[in-house]
Amino acid sequence: MYIQQVVEMFYLTLVAIYIVFIISFIYVTSRGKPSKMATDGGEEEHRGMDKAEKTWFAILITIAIIGNALLLSPLIPSANMALWTKAEPMQTYTITIEDYQFHLPEKPMRVAAGVPVEFVVLSNDVTYGFGVFREDGSLVFQMQVVPGYENKIVWIFDEPGVYTIRSTEYSGPEHSSMVVYDAIVVEEGG
Numbered sequence: 573m574y575i576q577q578v579v580e581m582f583y584l585t586l587v588a589i590y591i592v593f594i595i596s597f598i599y600v601t602s603r604g605k606p607s608k609m610a611t612d613g614g615e616e617e618h619r620g621m622d623k624a625e626k627t628w629f630a631i632l633i634t635i636a637i638i639g640n641a642l643l644l645s646p647l648i649p650s651a652n653m654a655l656w657t658k659a660e661p662m663q664t665y666t667i668t669i670e671d672y673q674f675h676l677p678e679k680p681m682r683v684a685a686g687v688p689v690e691f692v693v694l695s696n697d698v699t700y701g702f703g704v705f706r707e708d709g710s711l712v713f714q715m716q717v718v719p720g721y722e723n724k725i726v727w728i729f730d731e732p733g734v735y736t737i738r739s740t741e742y743s744g745p746e747h748s749s750m751v752v753y754d755a756i757v758v759e760e761g762g
């Protein structure tokens with residue numbers, strides 16, 4: 573479990589509790605209650621919030637807005653990382669593709685979970701795809717690799733494991749052979 577997930581879970585729990593609280597407040601205050609001005613019959617009910625309840629309701633909504641603004645604030649590290657700033661890569665790997673072959677700087681490329689890593693992928697001939705897959709074959713991410721450009725992606729792996737690289741764009745007759753098993757090893761990290 574990484575710190576960002578802990579902070580997010582804490583935030584979502586707070587939001588859930590608050591929503592339940594506001595719904596209860598609305599429910600309780602909207603039930604009919606005997607009017608204070610009830611005349612001799614005493615059967616008159618008045619529905620909805622009275623003035624003090626409306627004030628409390630406005631305070632609740634204000635707290636929700638301010639609390640939300642604070643929790644998504646860039647002052648909080650996880651919000652900062654998730655919403656406000658680009659992750660600064662701690663590591664960069666430059667991969668070249670030529671003649672339907674991936675040329676990795678080292679095999680496997682070792683990265684730590686939870687740490688931003690940058691992949692720069694260059695093509696010396698045609699357009700390829702750079703796709704990273706989990707052991708079960710599901711896709712983590714992919715990008716197009718266009719010749720003449722520095723194709724870059726910054727990724728934070730959240731699960732340790734061994735990952736496979738495949739070309740995800742049809743590039744020619746040898747496209748289907750473009751696979752590197754065990755290309756990336758993600759280790760338990762901070």
Ligand SMILES: [Cu+2]
Pocket residue numbers: 700701739740741742743744747748750
């Ligand atoms: Cu291909």
